[in-house]
Amino acid sequence: MSAALPPIRVLVADDHSLLREGIVALLAGDSGIAIVGQAANGAEALERFASLRPDVTLMDLQMPVMGGHEAMLAIRALEPNARVLVLTTYKGDARIARALGAGACGYLLKCAIRLNLADAIARVHAGHRYIPAEVAAEMANYFGSDNLSGRELEVLRLVADGNSNREVGVRLAIKEETVKAHVSAVLSKLGARDRTHATTIALRRGILTLS
Numbered sequence: 564m565s566a567a568l569p570p571i572r573v574l575v576a577d578d579h580s581l582l583r584e585g586i587v588a589l590l591a592g593d594s595g596i597a598i599v600g601q602a603a604n605g606a607e608a609l610e611r612f613a614s615l616r617p618d619v620t621l622m623d624l625q626m627p628v629m630g631g632h633e634a635m636l637a638i639r640a641l642e643p644n645a646r647v648l649v650l651t652t653y654k655g656d657a658r659i660a661r662a663l664g665a666g667a668c669g670y671l672l673k674c675a676i677r678l679n680l681a682d683a684i685a686r687v688h689a690g691h692r693y694i695p696a697e698v699a700a701e702m703a704n705y706f707g708s709d710n711l712s713g714r715e716l717e718v719l720r721l722v723a724d725g726n727s728n729r730e731v732g733v734r735l736a737i738k739e740e741t742v743k744a745h746v747s748a749v750l751s752k753l754g755a756r757d758r759t760h761a762t763t764i765a766l767r768r769g770i771l772t773l774s
Contacts, residue, residue: 575600575602576607576611603626606628612641623649631651635667654697654698654701655767670693670694719771721734
């Protein structure tokens, strides 16, 4: 008779203690998974990862001190083969792309945790990507669309903060006509009617984030 496989060792990083406790309770009855540590922010996640070396890390994106994106980059620098599964309420395509670019192996919406978390952990641990259909569809909606340039993103951030074209020009040390050209390009790339609509689209897609 072959020996039973050891459980998948999991680290949970989320700034909401109730969610962490819920995940622990949800997985308590699964003999194939063991929660070995918890973290309330990205800095703690990095520290716990370094000391515990879990098989899979569950990572929220929006956390204090250090966000999930920065924590993933740091963890992957420490261990290039680290397996990180993002748990988040955000399904904007830009957020998804940033998370996958930072090394995430999977992306699970928190509303689907109860039904899909154990399977997602198992698949990520086995070396597969876990991208649910809902998340894949969000990415496909904008596949091939033009990305904003770094300057266009700077302009959009300042516009979203309520700055006029003249004020944006002063902040970035560029001419007001240049600002207008960047704003027009942003509206075109985002398919937006006006500045307010562009901000709304950018927030929904995760191009901009609320501070």
